[in-house]
Amino acid sequence: MRKGEKIALAIVIVSFVIGVCCYSQMPEKMATHWNSKGNVDDYGTRFEGLFFLPFLLVGLFLVFMAIPKVDPLKYNIEQFRKYYDNFIVLFFILLLFCYLWSILWNFGIETSPNIIIPTGIGLLFFYVGILLENAKRNWFIGIRTPWTLSSENVWNKTHKIGGKLFKIVGLIIILGVFFQKYVLFFILAPSLLTAGYLVVYSYYEYQKELSTHQE
Template sequence: MKTTLRNELWLVAIVAIPFIYLIVIWNALPENVPVHWNLEGEIDRYGSRATLWMIPILLPLLTYLTFLFAPLMDKKGHLGKMGANYNRLKFSVVLFTAVLASYILFAAREQTMSLPSMIPGLIGLLFAVLGNYFPVLKQNIYIGIKTPWTLKSEMVWDKTHRLAGRYWFFGGLIIVVSSLFLDHSMTVTVLLVVTTVIAIVPIVYSYISYKKTVDKIE
């Protein structure tokens, strides 16, 4: 895996977008801004505009730093074996979080979420992107389906992530399609159901797969 200054500068620029946008709109924001929306996309809580800084910090910046330092802390060098796939995954997820953060800031400025299903749709798109990369994700303690069983066995890790990849990819597509054709409350319901399924199934599968592996050894 090769990290170049040029690639990092592009990512830093993407991370900076929601920060710059917030600076530009800062004087136009009231002291109290929307900080939470209900399932219908309606504002149900307000807070200080200063709390908006947490959005770009916790989304694109934290995501970028996690991807940047994870390979350095991966003593076994598994993430490095992913080569260009790791850089593509990093770029995709950082770009997603920057877009999501910018949209949330836009909604706070407008005092309304004009496209309430956009956030579930973006989350579904992220699931699909992650699912596409899960099969090539190498065993590590930072990114992926990290259960006691996947961390104990590289074979279980690989099998679990191949399965999870399919579930996350198609689950994400289902959410995206729902966001385009269903109302917001139904889209949120689909999001919650799909998220539950794609989270639980790989965990259960990793346990079953590990038990089968142990039984064969014994």
């Protein structure tokens, strides 16, 4: 098992241990969801509040471990496997942090989710930018449009600019911490614009490549 896989598995185990240790101290109904204003808008049972995320981590762990094994272009994934493993570790750490934050909230130690969530998402986006810059063509990881998957050159160009854009988006999302009433806008607007732009960009680059070959 690779180092990143061991760390991810350790985080899964730690989450279950935390859930078991905190079970008797949690209220029967736990806050489990917060709206865009940072207010609780849904509650769940103690079991749901403490074990939904650990079981989610189990599922994610299995999926992330399977991807490099089942991808037809697995040899390409191995070329940037270090960045992929680091992404998994970062993602799991952020989820564990959110899990601990929700437990503390239910203990009465309340910190606005409009500080926690955009910071975590922003950091994740920034690292995804690094991952994209190093990703080789494959079927599961990266900007997978019909045109990036059909051309190595289009894949490389799209991921080069995509990596830069994702880093910028990550920083913009983190800025949302200072504008908490509009935090959802800071997350969705740049994310959707970037996704749309990269789809169009990959199509344009593919068409340009086709026209070059036809000349």
